[in-house]
Amino acid sequence: MPILAAYGPGRDLSLPTTGGGAARGFPALPMPPLEWNAEVERDTAHLYDRIKTVVPAVEWPFFAPYVKAINALKKERGAVILAHNYQTPEIYNCVADFVGDSLALAREAAKTKASVIVQCGVHFMAETAKILNPDKVVLIPDRRAGCSLAQSITAEDVRLLRDTFPGVPVVTYVNTSADVKAESDICCTSSNAVQVVESLGSEKVIFLPDEYLAKYVASQTDVKIIAWKGHCEVHERFTADELRSYRATDPSLKIIAHPECPPDVIAEADFTGSTAHMIDWVRDKRPRRVVMVTECSMADNVQAELPDVQFVRPCNLCPHMKRITLPKILDSLVHMQEEVVVDPAIAAKARRAVERMIHLRS
């Protein structure tokens, strides 16, 4: 079913901000020593083993002291580290307690018993963790880690769309601010977007803010979709021409794409799915050579797990995800910064939309 209409952002929007300062009740701790020595080498050898196919040995002495310090400090702080699939291999494989796509991280955030959550991802993910855990301390190692999709739409835009299409339910991608989630009936991720849209039993749905994900959902369902013209700045850069040129050099190459890509890119793919579904597809099919048409750190993370698969990497990095680094994670735990704050009234409304998604039967 083609989408009915796509409405667009009319202005630049600044990032939502966190509270700043150390979290209350958590004094700063001394910075641990960060030397590379025989003890650090021995204590971290099992972790380097996980990433040795994607991180050169010459780089490990720079990462290892941070890895050791972060793993010790997170225990001392009672913290859990959640890392998105787009985080770099040394974060994803060596300090994270849970890894996954936005849906998996939201589920983990909802059930964790830890009193402190460090979100290695972008701002909307940390906000989602806070929405689900209003009494816990949620930290993001760099408050500037934003998202072009989250920036593309405001709560006021959603209210205007509701006025324009009275009675039509609003589904928002989790890549949105807490304010936007609070104006929504239900959230979705790229893993469950079609299921969420169909769960509402409505002939028409307003689907925000990713235009290309909306088009992909529209191609998979009979529900009529009203979309917004938000785009992911990473996925919109891929082109069908570049994929055809990869395939021309190796016709046996498999191409798997994220649904935030433009439709002509998706048309070139052998499989389309969320980051979690893409990883599952590679684990299951074990192609000889594959292109993962998404943020390029994910190929490194899957390569570390599946060294026999050869990944062709058109490397589009997300500048926001890459703001999260080991030194910033350590700083975050030492100083208990930056604490994510969400207005309680907004959080209560946003929680309904996020929990409605989490509790959908899969």
Ligand code: SF4
């Ligand atoms: S990859 Fe795209 S959707 Fe994901 S955080 Fe970066 S800009 Fe946002």
